[in-house]
Amino acid sequence: MPSGQRETNVSIPLTPTRSDLYWRRIFNKYDKDNDGKISYVELKGIIESREYDHDLPDNVVDKIMGLADRDNSGYLDFPEFVEMMHHPDLKAVFGHFVARYVHSIIPHRNPVDTTGRWPGFNAVSTSDGDGTYEEEYSCWPPAICMIIISLVEIVLFVYDAVHGNTDANGPIAKLFIYNPHRRNEAWRFLTYMLVHVGVVHLLVNLLVQLFLGVPLEMVHRWWRVVLVYLAGVAAGSLATSLTDPKVYLAGASGGVYALIAAHIATIIMNWAEMEFAIIQLLVFLLLAAVDVGTAVYDRYWRHATQNIGYVAHLAGAVAGLLVGIGVLRNLEKRKWEKRLWWAAVVIYFSLMIAGILANIFWTDRFLATTP
Structure with missing residues (x-):
């Protein structure tokens, strides 16, 4: 020696x-x-x-x-x-x-x-991995962004409830809901996430977005999670307006499904750094499969008429996956991940620009909904 x-x-x-x-x-x-x-x-x-x-x-x-x-x-x-x-x-x-x-x-x-x-x-x-990703969880700065969004949704729902309306008919709901007859009021493409139809609708969205959003904030910080969440909300309303131009839209489901897909995105980008990546991926894929399976069963076998915006769910999930790959932290960048990042960014902006332009210029599609 x-x-x-x-x-x-x-x-x-x-x-x-x-x-x-x-x-x-x-x-x-x-x-x-x-x-x-x-x-x-x-x-x-x-x-x-x-x-x-x-x-x-x-x-x-x-x-x-x-x-x-x-x-x-x-x-x-x-x-x-x-x-x-x-x-x-x-x-x-x-x-x-x-x-x-x-x-x-x-x-x-x-x-x-x-x-x-x-x-x-x-x-x-x-x-599955070396556990590096798990070590990135931190309580500082505190993960309060999704909590704040949830509190705002609760306060606005309570305000309408005090006025005797819990089914998206109150003064707040009428101002914020996505109303196909008021498509020129562009804020509605985002603010519909603050409107909920009933207590159950509100509670389900709150529980899911808190359980999924807070862990993401602890690793990726609040601003990245907000971008993912709002991207899902916007994609949900844009896609719904094109596929079902007469449908009203309320609830944060587009953002919630964006958070689900964002977890899948971060698993893909940090696979080698996660200790149990395969288990986490299977869990989130199972959630998505159950939702898609339920939608297909209700529409083609039960022929049920529901007010659930499955198009908003799907669009929100796609946006969450693409934006998640684009903005969430990648602890150890590899060549294929860089190519995937560019593909996600290009596809997301292409879809969003196409959706926005279609909503602006495809006037024949929305003639029946013009106020």
Whole structure:
């Protein structure tokens, strides 16, 4: 062993793996002055910064340096940092922090093999991904955007209910609903999402958009989720106006289905970084299949007449998938993902421009609905 090199009980492969690159990215994030080492001052600054308050507990700086700085140099180099994150004796010090990383990056079911590689670092792994995506979940900044949208929908519904109208006939509903006889009032192509027909309609949309939207916000931040949500709402009304030009439209279903498809988009773009990508993808595909199957059954077998805007659902889902690929975070970009990104952007804008132009210039389609 060359002089000056410290022996550790962890062997690092010579060929960098995805997990090696992940730890290097974390290390570089903490190395604020880019000198290749993390000093006590830097570590203290990280903990005191609100940006990193979800990464390291506030009471472990001294113990970190005491236990991890094996050569008493006053800083952590990269091997010390990686060893620190995996050392079993430090689990009690870091608590949930190290447990989270070890669980997602190094699955406990894979012991260290005879080659000295770290569990989960082998070329072939039993896990779908390395868990990097799961580590991006953060409560700061707080995910409140979908909560705010939901509260606005509740307040407006209650306002109409106080005036004795819960079936989209109140003063708010009349102003915001998509009304085919008032297509020139362009805001209705978006504001119909604030109008709901009955309590059940409202509650279903609220529950789904909160359960799907908040997790997306925690990883991708509020503005990306809002873009996806509004893209689904707009696509839903544009598509419905063209396919069913006499139909009124109310509810946030276009945005809700955009959120469902956005989860599929982020699974596709972050497949290798997700620990259980295949399971998540199957769940969302099952939800979509159930909805499509129900629509086909109701129309062609039951011949039922319903007020459910399945076209808005479908258009919202398509928009959510395309916009999700375009704006949601892609943790590790690959060549095929870049091509997919460009394809999604081109297809989305082509569809939206075509829909807008058709709504403006295809006057024969809307003659019967002209006020």
